């Protein structure tokens with residue numbers, strides 16, 4: 001399970017949201033060949049690195065937002081939190097159901113700096 005930090009609702013279960021996909025700048029349709037346009041529509045890189053992606057909070061605020069996530073570790077970089085202009089916490093992937101603990105019991109934000 002992945003805990004996704006919605007900037008309006010706070011951290012939510014991945015099943016409450018939908019991953020729309022990687023955020024890719026749209027090319028100019030008048031200056032793009034059909035092959036380039038097809039690549040923009042259907043081809044995405046899949047690096048084990050930080051990518052910017054769009055999420056939809058379908059069970060909460062029903063808003064679209066953009067997050068930066070590491071595809072190898074599923075960490076979120078500086079996720080915005082409710083009431084924040086810019087977030088400073090990083091959330092990591094958790095596993096649920098192996099030791100009988102409550103879902104979300106071992107979730108702790110990791111502060112990555114900023115003013116104290």
Ligand SMILES: [Zn+2]
Pocket residue numbers: 006007008009010057060061062063
């Ligand atoms: Zn939300």
